[in-house]
Amino acid sequence: MKFFMFRRSNVLLAAVLLVLFSIGTASASKSMPSFSLPDVVTGDTVDSKVFEGKTLLITFFATWCPPCMQEVPDLISLQNAYGDKGFSVVALSVDQGGMGVVKKLVEKRSINYPVLLADSGTARDFGGVVGIPTSFLINSKGHVVKKYPGYVPHMILENDIKQIMN
Template sequence: MGLVRLLRRHAPALLVLLILFPAAAHTVPLAGQPSPPFKAITTTGQEVSLDTYRGHVLLLDFFATWCIPCRVSVPHVVEMKLKYGRQGLQVLGLSADDDGGEAFRSFVNELRINYPLAPASQAVQSAFGIRSLPVMLVIDSRGVVREIYRNFNDEVGRSMELLIRRLLTEQ
């Protein structure tokens, strides 16, 4: 009887917690854990998944055209693809934009994005715990998340590049 009374008394608080912290939030990947599986269709119509990138170092970049910090991070990601693409770095940009309209095309052209892009479904965003942008994950050739970078600044850029260089030499 005591448990029922306790649940009734705290039901509103429990409901708020369930709404604010859904079960998916508990499955968010951490560095050192396997990446959640994902599937997406790129803007060129190619289906990609985590398995597509097995055997490669993958930089997974969650961004949006309306995200001001993304305008700073995306050029760095473009540069990383130029510098390390021939050594095996793969990059996939996952857009949190609602559509691929003119604003999206303009963003891609203006920033000269040189890697595949795909819309990030709500399921994919939830699986990766995306609550703000930009978020970049470095995933090793075995599919393990090696680091998660939230937001972007020069220090994040340097750290990401050092990790990618190290992982590429380990392959």
């Protein structure tokens, strides 16, 4: 019986390590796709060129997605901590309900980073977003350095951001 428990715990440990080591894999040489999308608060079109020279965390999300909503406080915290150091979170909503639904969320949660309404082409251009949340860490040269499928703990995001900003 002890052998099976030991073996089961090893399998579980291996699975956890595999997930942790696979988080954030992306080709470091791929450039971030350009985009021009509406800001959900102002309605103004925001071009990706306004973010040139910044480290970015681009996150695809939806208002109806529980893990996406779980990330919001962490993203606000990261924006507060690094926003004046050349970093920005940029959230790309894939909501089908239009800008009004997303704008309400931005106001209710006091979101302090740009929230844009993505289209299907944007998700495709980023290499195919098959689930949400999906985030991409972009260095100041505009290269995708990490891809995070699913919810990512704050500590992992912050450590990765610190590493590429230094």
